Amino acid sequence: MNKGGRKFLYSIEDSGLYEIDDKIEQILALSGHTINELFIKLVKEKNMEVEEINNLLQMIYSAGLVLDSNSDETDSENMRLAALTLMVSQECNMKCAYCYGDGGEYNNKGKMSLETALRAVDYLIENSHDTKLAIAFLGGEPLLNFELIKEVVKYCRVKEPETGRTFSYTITTNGTLLTPEIENYLISNQIKTQISIDGPKEEHDQMRYFNKKKPSYTVVVDKTKSMREKNLLTARATLSPKNLDYIKTFEHLVDLGFRAVPIEPAKNLLSKTDSEIELAEYIRYLEYFKTHVKQGDFDVVNKMTDFVKAMGKIENAGKREYGCGAFHRMYAVDIDGSLYPCHRFVGIPEFCVGSIYQAQGKETEQWCNVxxxxxxxxxxxxxxxxxxxxxxxYVENGSINITSSDFCQHMELLYSTIIDIFIEKNYINAKP
Structure with missing residues (x-):
């Protein structure tokens, strides 16, 4: 791509963005050749010295822009278990309209036992080679089983010196059960906390409510006040047909004091017309992000974590064979100890990959490779x-390997915008 008289290359192989000169462009025009084949062609066809050719080829090979003659392997992320999501409570005190988990029950209502939870920790230790392990507490509403969470953390603290591992913790909660005791516990044990909240009161209460559609917004705001004032909470917002305005949602939650605000639409609720509106709002949100980057307003930018992570993927160029940790880096454990690729598959029999009471789950890496x-x-x-x-x-197309067309459209818009930002702000990877 050309911009302002400068030439840039986005490398599919390593996700890097590079500024190139005429000589490198000539070399890359000979695509489809190994590095040895390129050397021979350049010696024969281009007016370059052998030493210069060697230096240029070494640079672009190091950047992953050409293949070695024997190269058919990937430099992908380590594919080994490092995290578990514990479904500590497959029950919930709310009845949100868009819940994909059968009201938080995942077709199997109940709470995880202490025996299952501790065995899950042992399973993680036994089946991971990593020294840094992660546990996410999820539901349903995980704080319905708060005593179990405390026992899990206590057990992990004992296991750390015994095994040379360290554990980190996250929890996603609706926030309605927070108390000063729970708050102090989460803070003292450094449990990163995410609150499900969908923006302004009217929009939130139309989708997130208790039994008989009793509103929840005021309860959530009251219960989270102290932790928000300490800048300790992330908001997880879900857009619905009642509210498809990314910017309004983001600004409201930032004003409430949330330190980061990832936002996703509830795609299962969107009609074709809703999807068209959502796409237009997403484009507007991207421009909003781009404007704040240009202005250097990073207090705002850094709260838009979806976009910041996207920037990081280009800045830290490398191969990624999976969309997330599901199927290769993490499992979700249901209340009975069954293993699933992630929490969203819990309760779907064909995606059960084993049990914490078995030595090892099914091989799943091949299920979801890009x-x-x-x-x-x-x-x-x-x-x-x-x-x-x-x-x-899977929900949209009946297959985990057939991507959502809406998702592809969003990703192309996102990364085209990010690349524009990198070029305009000169955040370019080093020249190959």
Whole structure:
């Protein structure tokens, strides 16, 4: 691509963005050759010295822009278990309209026992080679089983010196059960806390409510006040047909004091017309982000974590064969100890991959590799988005390997915008 008289290259192989000169452009024009073949062609066809050719080829090979003659391997993320999501409560005190988990029950209502929870920790230790392990507490509403959470953390503290591992913790909660005791516990044990809240009161209460559609917004805001004032909470917002305004939602939650605000639409609720409106709002949100980056307003920018993560994927160029940790880096454990690729698959029998009471789960890495996904293997975005959410692919298309067309459209808009920002702000990877 050309911009302002300068030439840039986006490398599909390593997700890097590079500024190139005429000589490198000439070399890259000879695509489809190994590095040895390129050397021979350049010696024969180009007016370059052998030493200069060697230096240029070494630079672009190091950047992953050409293949070694024997190279057919990937430099992908380590594919080994490092995290568990514990479904500590498959019950919920709310009845949100868009819940994909059968009201938080995932077709199997109940709470996780202490025996199951501790065995899950042991399973993680036994089946991971990583020294840094992560546990996410989820539901349903996980704080309905708060005593169990405390026992899990206590057990992990004992296991850390015994095994040489360290544990980090996250929890996603609706926030309605927070108390000073729970708040102090979460803070003292450094449990990163995310609150499900959908923006302004009217929009939130139309989708997130208690039994008999009793509103929840005021309860959530009251219960989270102290932690928000300490800048300790992330908001997780879901857009619905009642509210598709990204900017309004983001600004409201930032004003409430949330330190970061990831936002996703509830795609299962959107009609074709809703999806068109949502796409227009997403484009407007991207421009909003771009404007704040240009202005250097990073207090705002850094709260837009979806976009910041996207920038990081280009800044830290590399291959990504998966859209997330599901199927290769993490499992979700249900209340009975069954294993699933992630929490969104819990309760779907065909995606049960084993049990914490078995030595090892099924081999699942091949289930969701981006190169096995329809359209993805030849897409310029494959090493950025990794093919998207396997669950959403499954719901929309009946297959984890057929990507959502809406998702692809969003990703192309997102990364085109990010690349424009990198070029305009000169945030370019070092020249190959």
């Amino acid at each position: 190169d096995d996904r329809y359209k993805c293997s030849v897409c310029w975005l494959k090493n950025l988005c990794g093919g998207g959410c396997a669950y959403e692919n």
